[in-house]
Amino acid sequence: MVDMDLLKSCFTLSSLKLQVKLFDSLDSTNAEAKKQIIKGNKQDLLIVSSHQTAGRGRLDRTWFSPDGGLYFSLILKPRLGPESAPLTSLLCGVAVANGLQSIGIDHVRLKWPNDILVMEDKIAGILTELVSIDSLESWMILGIGINQNISITDFPDEIASRSTSVVRILERETSPESLLCPIINEIDRLFGIVETEQSFISILTSWKALSATLGRKVRIDDGTRVFKGYAEDLLDDGSLLILTENGRETVTMGDVTHLRSD
Numbered sequence: 001m002v003d004m005d006l007l008k009s010c011f012t013l014s015s016l017k018l019q020v021k022l023f024d025s026l027d028s029t030n031a032e033a034k035k036q037i038i039k040g041n042k043q044d045l046l047i048v049s050s051h052q053t054a055g056r057g058r059l060d061r062t063w064f065s066p067d068g069g070l071y072f073s074l075i076l077k078p079r080l081g082p083e084s085a086p087l088t089s090l091l092c093g094v095a096v097a098n099g100l101q102s103i104g105i106d107h108v109r110l111k112w113p114n115d116i117l118v119m120e121d122k123i124a125g126i127l128t129e130l131v132s133i134d135s136l137e138s139w140m141i142l143g144i145g146i147n148q149n150i151s152i153t154d155f156p157d158e159i160a161s162r163s164t165s166v167v168r169i170l171e172r173e174t175s176p177e178s179l180l181c182p183i184i185n186e187i188d189r190l191f192g193i194v195e196t197e198q199s200f201i202s203i204l205t206s207w208k209a210l211s212a213t214l215g216r217k218v219r220i221d222d223g224t225r226v227f228k229g230y231a232e233d234l235l236d237d238g239s240l241l242i243l244t245e246n247g248r249e250t251v252t253m254g255d256v257t258h259l260r261s262d
Contacts, residue, residue, distance in 0.1 A: 099183035109212035222254035
């Protein structure tokens, strides 16, 4: 269980005005975030749970969420408008990568659009949702799940071969506060840059520097078709530019599979 006093004492926040709610178990932190919004939440809010019974990833996939993982959601007002939500997901990816590096995890890379890898194994994921109460008010929910103190032997067979965890890499357990604090502080710092520059350009530059996807041969499944090409660039709106044998394609959403270049 996260220690509230220890958590608050290590925050160095200037952009976020966070309230914090801690739970032993939830169906999912994003689901609880939606409940808080519907009940009338009007503030930046961090929701942390030690366990999720129905953790979700993108496209309604299940997120493996046993005790030992780090699961949290942020409720925030969109910076630069609701259309910036995809860019905020990329910002969180940079923050999680930097947070992992701060506790000694090397070779952290970002896979478009929302996965955090160590080498090619997944260590964390992000689920961003936009909730509109009415036509005048929208909130972002930024859900983040990290495989922290989870043994690789505990992973289901279908994901074990492409997953990793902090404890597996460092060969020791780490406290939730030691990882959550630097990530939240980094999200705050990056939002400060966005607010100062009124742009996500610096965030996109940081994402590109950490990218495991750019320059790779990839397979794209956008829900209507599947095609292959090379991930050429990340555009200003957060979409992925793919060079295919038939020309360039812009991908705004979908699944990316990294392929070997023959």
